[in-house]
Amino acid sequence: MYVLFVILxxxxxxxxxxxxxxxxxxxGATILDSQGMGSAxxxxxxxxxxxxxxxxxxxxxxxxxxxxxxxxxENEQMVEKAVAVVQDVVDGISDTGVGFMFTVPIGKIYxxxxxx
Numbered sequence: 001m002y003v004l005f006v007i008l009x010x011x012x013x014x015x016x017x018x019x020x021x022x023x024x025x026x027x028g029a030t031i032l033d034s035q036g037m038g039s040a041x042x043x044x045x046x047x048x049x050x051x052x053x054x055x056x057x058x059x060x061x062x063x064x065x066x067x068x069x070x071x072x073x074e075n076e077q078m079v080e081k082a083v084a085v086v087q088d089v090v091d092g093i094s095d096t097g098v099g100f101m102f103t104v105p106i107g108k109i110y111x112x113x114x115x116x
Contacts, residue, residue, distance in 0.1 A: 020085035
């Protein structure tokens with residue numbers, strides 16, 4: 001089992017990616033609002049530190065916020081399907097800051113059921 005993380009800076013494509021997951025029978029994902037470190041520094045109001053002022057002038061992030069999608073997938077075949085969905089959706093976007101993906105193997109999964 002694997003978890004696929006998609007850090008999506010081009011948030012306008014979120015719904016297309018989720019629709020593609022459903023079409024490939026990827027039935028669950030969690031979406032978090034996120035922000036990269038560079039964006040956080042560039043948008044910081046802490047002007048007392050010269051380092052932050054330098055970053056603010058260097059980093060004019062066109063994607064200040066992002067969405068982080070993660071989904072647990074049964075096997076490498078499902079990972080490949082999910083990756084293909086994301087790549088198909090963002091194919092042709094010339095912006096280099098669209099986002100990135102990575103996987104992490106899962107050792108065990110524990111259900112959290114309440115017994116009443």
